[in-house]
Amino acid sequence: MTFDVIVLGAGAAGLMAAATAGQAGSRVLLLDHAEAAGKKILISGGGRCNFTNMETAPDRFLSENPHFAKSALARYTQWDFLALVDRYRIAWHEKTLGQLFCDGSARQIVAMLLEECARGGVEIRLSTPIGEIGHGDGVFRVAGETAPHLVIATGGPSIPKMGASGIAYEIAQRFGLPVVPPRPALVPLTLGEEAQAFRGITGVSCPVTARVGDTAFSEAALFTHRGLSGPAILQASSYWTPGAPVVLELIANAAEILSDARRRSPRSRLRAVLSEHLPNRLAEVLAAHIGLKRELGNTSDADLQRAADTLRALTFHPTGTEGFAKAEVTAGGISTDALSSRTMEAKSVPGLHAIGEAVDVTGWLGGYNFQWAWSSGWAAGRAVSARRQG
Ligand code: FDA
Numbered sequence: 001m002t003f004d005v006i007v008l009g010a011g012a013a014g015l016m017a018a019a020t021a022g023q024a025g026s027r028v029l030l031l032d033h034a035e036a037a038g039k040k041i042l043i044s045g046g047g048r049c050n051f052t053n054m055e056t057a058p059d060r061f062l063s064e065n066p067h068f069a070k071s072a073l074a075r076y077t078q079w080d081f082l083a084l085v086d087r088y089r090i091a092w093h094e095k096t097l098g099q100l101f102c103d104g105s106a107r108q109i110v111a112m113l114l115e116e117c118a119r120g121g122v123e124i125r126l127s128t129p130i131g132e133i134g135h136g137d138g139v140f141r142v143a144g145e146t147a148p149h150l151v152i153a154t155g156g157p158s159i160p161k162m163g164a165s166g167i168a169y170e171i172a173q174r175f176g177l178p179v180v181p182p183r184p185a186l187v188p189l190t191l192g193e194e195a196q197a198f199r200g201i202t203g204v205s206c207p208v209t210a211r212v213g214d215t216a217f218s219e220a221a222l223f224t225h226r227g228l229s230g231p232a233i234l235q236a237s238s239y240w241t242p243g244a245p246v247v248l249e250l251i252a253n254a255a256e257i258l259s260d261a262r263r264r265s266p267r268s269r270l271r272a273v274l275s276e277h278l279p280n281r282l283a284e285v286l287a288a289h290i291g292l293k294r295e296l297g298n299t300s301d302a303d304l305q306r307a308a309d310t311l312r313a314l315t316f317h318p319t320g321t322e323g324f325a326k327a328e329v330t331a332g333g334i335s336t337d338a339l340s341s342r343t344m345e346a347k348s349v350p351g352l353h354a355i356g357e358a359v360d361v362t363g364w365l366g367g368y369n370f371q372w373a374w375s376s377g378w379a380a381g382r383a384v385s386a387r388r389q390g
Helices: 012-023 039-047 070-075 078-087 107-119 167-174 193-199 231-237 254-264 270-274 280-290 301-312 368-389
Strands: 005-008 028-031 050-053 092-094 099-102 123-125 133-136 139-142 145-147 149-152 179-185 205-212 215-223 227-229 246-249 314-316 329-334 352-354
Touching: 005 012, 005 139, 005 145, 012 028, 012 107, 012 368, 039 050, 039 107, 050 078, 050 368, 070 368, 078 107, 078 368, 139 149, 149 167, 149 368, 167 179, 167 329, 193 280, 205 231, 215 231, 227 231, 231 246, 254 270, 254 301, 270 280, 280 301, 352 368
Parallel strands: 005 028, 005 149, 028 123, 149 352
Antiparallel strands: 050 099, 092 099, 133 139, 139 145, 179 329, 205 215, 205 246, 215 227, 246 314
């Protein structure tokens, strides 16, 4: 056989798996149809790559099996990746909420991973389509090469213009592995006609608590011409299902604020009070939406309570999401039921592994998705080499 392992996809997970396997002594071929490795890493985090999160823990990930990610995350942690970054003297900082970014450029992370691959003697072939995958007698055949291990690391279909594709699911299907229906996640939500006024305040942003069902995120929300975005909404979007409401808490203690304002300045109007706590354009749209026309001093307790209720739970019914074209990640993917959580190997197809975004494990916004790529990539890289040595 020409290689010990062929890794499909030179993104975050594939680079980590290839480097790990190569450094453990395996002969590794890494294939990608793109002309450059790690293209999503390069554009991530606004060009500075939010490469991990200090708060990484299994409860920061969505999956049909919430336990699946535990093993890989525990064996290759955020601290392991940070130690690697430090070994390469890449300067970094915590931006917020445990999110670690390069001080310089995401290019440093790609260069580091390529150097790790070089140290492992990994052969990287770019601009190479995967084509037909042959399999028989424990051997995988891809692009004219053969190996006893094949690692699917081709990510999900989010941002197709970056070269993303759903090929992972086609390969899974080819080998009989179940796929949890993929859906856009960490994605802006669209609003319909009934929210027209809010779509008119494009660019307005404010801190909110965004709720979908029992899940809530306290970060900024951004009003866009199509609907809602910003970190709180992107986070909530991963939990959103069509038809579900998204509830924004704009002012937690609204009842208290409004009754204080009524007592202190009975001649004031709702809009003026709101603009002390919210951006002006949002205050204006909200005041019109709530429809309290009178001065606060002439407003009944019931009307004041109704206004406070809206400010504590402004409810939208999104018409949809902005889709894979705008989604930072894909939720769903190759079912974890089909895989070993320790080795990422398909239970029914010895030698076949799946890692990264291709698998039904999706992180929150904030460096969690890269950590999953590093952790699952490491697990597969180690597993294929251990088998070879054994
Ligand atoms: P990834 O998509 O990285 O790699 C897949 C590879 O497979 C690519 O190189 C692709 O070219 C190749 N491939 C696909 N189809 C193929 C085919 N048919 N044939 C051959 N090769 C094929 N996450 C995070 O933690 N912090 C962050 O700051 C950001 N920022 C961010 C910004 C933007 C704009 C996006 C779109 C995404 C992020 N993410 C993120 C998410 C993060 O980029 C993502 O979760 C990881 O890149 C997933 O790593 P994978 O290796 O699984 O897929």
